Amino acid sequence: MIDDHGSEVSGGTDGGAGSARPADAGSRSAFWEGVHHGKDVDGVSWWQSVPGLSLGLVDSTGLGREEPIIDVGAGWSTLVDHLVERGHRDLTAVDLSVTALRTVRERLGDAGEGVTLTPADVLDLHLGRDYALWHDRAVYHFLTEPGERDDYRASLERHLRPDGRLVVATFGPDGPTTCSGLPIVRYTHAELAAEFPGFELVDTAGEEHRTPWGAAQQFTAVLMRRRAG
Numbered sequence: 001m002i003d004d005h006g007s008e009v010s011g012g013t014d015g016g017a018g019s020a021r022p023a024d025a026g027s028r029s030a031f032w033e034g035v036h037h038g039k040d041v042d043g044v045s046w047w048q049s050v051p052g053l054s055l056g057l058v059d060s061t062g063l064g065r066e067e068p069i070i071d072v073g074a075g076w077s078t079l080v081d082h083l084v085e086r087g088h089r090d091l092t093a094v095d096l097s098v099t100a101l102r103t104v105r106e107r108l109g110d111a112g113e114g115v116t117l118t119p120a121d122v123l124d125l126h127l128g129r130d131y132a133l134w135h136d137r138a139v140y141h142f143l144t145e146p147g148e149r150d151d152y153r154a155s156l157e158r159h160l161r162p163d164g165r166l167v168v169a170t171f172g173p174d175g176p177t178t179c180s181g182l183p184i185v186r187y188t189h190a191e192l193a194a195e196f197p198g199f200e201l202v203d204t205a206g207e208e209h210r211t212p213w214g215a216a217q218q219f220t221a222v223l224m225r226r227r228a229g
């Protein structure tokens with residue numbers, strides 16, 4: 001659990017005012033803390049009370065309730081809440097924003113006993129344990145530099161079991177070109193799957209997400225399985 005010390009454009013579009021791109025760990029952390037600080041949960045475009053696309057793919061894996069699951073760049077997503085409700089007992093949510101994680105902790109209350117909330121950078125993640133499923137909605141698409149994507153894959157490989165599952169969702173080819181004022185990379189299913197060469201594609205899905213202010217955003221998602229060995 002996190003301890004106690006520990007932009008989005010509300011009402012507008014995802015275009016933002018063109019924030020300077022945070023390229024190092026310190027500025028990334030400050031940027032994302034600023035995005036969450038002082039906002040209500042539905043003050044960010046990606047908010048959804050039921051993360052249907054993610055839940056559908058996670059449920060389809062049939063993972064046992066004791067199998068460990070990690071949600072990276074979890075923000076204040078309700079994914080962990082829904083997984084707790086389904087009986088999952090070993091859940092970790094990682095995010096750069098302490099404010100976002102604190103919101104999750106307060107929302108979960110006693111139900112959050114089996115949920116570890118960890119402020120950390122997914123580009124340099126060292127949790128010292130591994131997971132049966134890695135979930136990411138709307139983080140990978142911020143990685144516009146090849147080196148960042150290499151760092152992400154290194155974190156993924158350090159934390160996912162052989163044969164582990166990967167669920168990644170990004171903006172689709174007809175989705176917005178920016179998010180929180182930052183440039184993003186849009187992916188087709190095939191392009192997204194090709195980003196993870198050590199994995200085989202199991203399933204694809206997509207959704208037209210409605211932001212809290214009614215704008216449509218196309219999401220692409222893949223479920224992949226790590227090739228053992």
Ligand SMILES: C[S@@+](CC[C@H](N)C(=O)[O-])C[C@H]1O[C@@H](n2cnc3c(N)ncnc32)[C@H](O)[C@@H]1O
Pocket residue numbers: 028032033046047048072073074075076077078094095096097100120121122123136137138139142179
């Ligand atoms: C677009 S939001 C998506 C949040 C959540 N996955 C959801 O679907 O509601 C991106 C989230 O990733 C976090 N984030 C961005 N870069 C990160 C990084 N390098 N490491 C960890 N978290 C990061 C942000 O703080 C933010 O909460």
